Ligand SMILES: C[S@@+](CC[C@H](N)C(=O)[O-])C[C@H]1O[C@@H](n2cnc3c(N)ncnc32)[C@H](O)[C@@H]1O
């Protein structure tokens with residue numbers, strides 16, 4: 001049938017099918033709401049004085065059901081939200097499991113009870129969790145405003161103990177640039193992967209968050 005079609009139409013159909021095939025081998029990074037409790041000073045959310053005006057809505061289970069079928073890997077991260085605040089999030093993790101899709105989570109907020117994190121971990125053991133803990137647990141809130149870093153570290157330890165892949169994402173700032181080794185040792189002690197990130201989001205050379213060691217800024 002396709003061989004009898006005009007060449008342009010045939011090419012368009014072939015290209016549409018191959019694009020769908022391409023997507024099915026790709027990862028999709030999602031904002032699943034417009035909500036976050038933290039106020040990290042370099043986040044895009046800072047551009048909105050009234051947080052109610054931040055664009056986006058809570059993604060529904062019906063919407064996610066379409067997306068999860070289409071991609072190979074879902075990354076719950078986004079640009080303006082923290083994934084833990086979508087009330088359907090744990091359902092999304094179980095849908096990834098049912099569809100046999102890879103999943104990962106980037107989170108820094110800590111305003112969910114320990115029991116919620118335990119339920120989320122138990123729902124899908126294959127999900128990789130990346131925690132934004134920028135510095136030692138007690139100092140991370142200097143950038144991650146409103147974060148309880150000590151609680152979040154307990155959450156990370158619980159996840160690692162259950163055998164999940166837990167990553168400590170450590171963005172280097174002036175207040176934590178001398179604690180990288182110590183944090184790395186803590187991560188190793190608890191079976192947590194440790195990844196140092198160099199930010200490029202500086203307001204010039206005198207930005208108080210900018211590490212003094214120039215090797216630590218992009
Ligand atoms: C907007 S956040 C959304 C996910 C989640 N709320 C979080 O913060 O991990 C997207 C990514 O930006 C990263 N990020 C936050 N502040 C940053 C900074 N100053 N420099 C570089 N990356 C940053 C976060 O760690 C996360 O990996």
Ligand code: SF4
Nearest residue numbers: 036038040043081108
């Ligand atoms: S936790 Fe993530 S989304 Fe929330 S303010 Fe910080 S960078 Fe932005």
